[in-house]
Amino acid sequence: MSAPVKLVAFAAALVALFAVGALAGGWVDPFNDAGADTADAGHGERAMPMGADHRADGSSAAQPQMVRGLGIEQDGLRLIVENPELRRGQVETVRFRVVDSDGQAVRSFDVQHTKRMHLIVARRDLSGFQHLHPTMAADGTWSASLSLAAPGSYRLFADFAHDGTVETLASDLRVDGPADLQPLPPAQATAVSDGGYQVRLQTGGVRAGQETDLRFAVTRAGRAVRPEPYLGANGHLVALRDGDMAFLHVHPSEHAGSDDVVEFMATFPTTGRYRLFLQFQVGGRVQTVAFTQEAS
Numbered sequence: 001m002s003a004p005v006k007l008v009a010f011a012a013a014l015v016a017l018f019a020v021g022a023l024a025g026g027w028v029d030p031f032n033d034a035g036a037d038t039a040d041a042g043h044g045e046r047a048m049p050m051g052a053d054h055r056a057d058g059s060s061a062a063q064p065q066m067v068r069g070l071g072i073e074q075d076g077l078r079l080i081v082e083n084p085e086l087r088r089g090q091v092e093t094v095r096f097r098v099v100d101s102d103g104q105a106v107r108s109f110d111v112q113h114t115k116r117m118h119l120i121v122a123r124r125d126l127s128g129f130q131h132l133h134p135t136m137a138a139d140g141t142w143s144a145s146l147s148l149a150a151p152g153s154y155r156l157f158a159d160f161a162h163d164g165t166v167e168t169l170a171s172d173l174r175v176d177g178p179a180d181l182q183p184l185p186p187a188q189a190t191a192v193s194d195g196g197y198q199v200r201l202q203t204g205g206v207r208a209g210q211e212t213d214l215r216f217a218v219t220r221a222g223r224a225v226r227p228e229p230y231l232g233a234n235g236h237l238v239a240l241r242d243g244d245m246a247f248l249h250v251h252p253s254e255h256a257g258s259d260d261v262v263e264f265m266a267t268f269p270t271t272g273r274y275r276l277f278l279q280f281q282v283g284g285r286v287q288t289v290a291f292t293q294e295a296s
């Protein structure tokens with residue numbers, strides 16, 4: 001072996017050792033091409049494109065985010081609502097877009113629960129829940145018809161997945177006028193949906209920070225009702241925290257669909273009160289029913 005070839009081999013061995021060490025230490029920087037400039041490895045500027053490192057970091061983190069929807073920005077994505085002032089009782093078109101860190105409208109969204117965008121609206125007192133599926137124009141602007149019957153401050157949640165990461169961004173909507181704000185209803189095991197179905201919530205007591213099984217049984221006139229498929233499951237659940245409207249991560253239970261019970265898993269991050277909005281479909285019509293849930 002000539003001297004230069006030996007040197008190259010030595011350098012390559014060093015690079016390999018470095019890579020093994022980095023892997024063993026659980027630290028891998030995919031943007032630092034170790035072969036390109038070994039003298040500089042680990043020093044100087046390292047280009048870390050916004051968002052690109054998120055999944056690598058997120059998957060090694062202890063937990064997926066337990067709450068989302070507390071702000072207009074997350075992971076370099078920002079929600080812009082074009083017309084946050086709506087007139088009371090009027091059917092209006094609410095328009096919004098999601099922009100990246102360069103201010104460019106995002107136009108590629110992943111399908112999540114059969115849709116590319118889920119739009120959730122609720123008043124600050126956790127009343128007036130709506131769940132809509134807006135349509136996107138070619139320029140990335142989403143629009144949906146929305147009517148808010150009562151004055152007050154509302155939260156608009158854009159719930160979507162982009163590049164494999166689920167995001168919930170939220171911004172305020174306002175309807176001018178004297179708001180008749182409602183206290184949060186007390187926790188009760190049964191509630192009636194807007195279409196007259198009786199729903200019973202079964203939990204074995206909810207402890208903050210522990211994953212909880214939420215089982216909903218639907219009946220009509222005393223007979224069990226099996227909901228139809230809705231958004232790729234047998235029901236859809238949104239859970240909002242009283243106080244800051246944090247949007248909880250909820251997912252259907254693994255044994256969902258095994259019987260007439262609509263079942264979800266959720267972790268309530270803190271003690272306090274939450275409002276659960278369950279939607280299910282019967283006879284082609286979506287039913288909405290709400291529960292107050294306390295976590296201790």
Ligand SMILES: [Cu+2]
Nearest residue numbers: 115117118119
């Ligand atoms: Cu939806």
